[in-house]
Amino acid sequence: MVKYEVELDAIFLALAHPARRAMLARLGRGEATVGELAAPLGISLPAVTKHLKVMERAKLISRGRNAQWRPCRLEEAPLEAAAGWIEEQRQVWEGRFDRLETYLGTLENEEGTKR
């Protein structure tokens, strides 16, 4: 549970920057080198490397072994974990609305019986 919490911290933090989200969107279409990730964003290679480190820490990306290119690859599992957490919350709040509806339904029925 604690591990899961720490992982979600890292994942959501990694998602909290437009350049990192743009890189993840690009990697969703397939592997890319650091240069290929940097080009459309118009940011320096060191800046890209910094963003990549944040995403690697969150395990959102992995890097190839090839020493020269080390292409980046999207890892889907952490994104699924983030979506899973939000989905859990949705079930809670939708459950609350369902209970409210049931309760309002009961009130209406009682009102009907009284008449």
Next chain:
Amino acid sequence: MVKYEVELDAIFLALAHPARRAMLARLGRGEATVGELAAPLGISLPAVTKHLKVMERAKLISRGRNAQWRPCRLEEAPLEAAAGWIEEQRQVWEGRFDRLETYLGTLENEEGTKR
């Protein structure tokens, strides 16, 4: 688009802390006062207030008008926006797998024709 990006930054940043996620999970069950949010977390009221500000900035919560209690309420829309962004990425990477499968299917068919 830029506005959407800034909003996603604030939303994902707000989600990147276990105390804030715990508070959002609590608010999913219904409104709560600052005191009610603080109690189960064992953190100080000023710390809770700081977290609430981060969540208010992301529009994840709203505060009641009642000057004394100002109960906090969960706003679902930003969570839906965050889930929506992840869902967009899923469509991209699943599209990639689909194209790969189609391509591999084509290769297999070609192989079959040659035999």
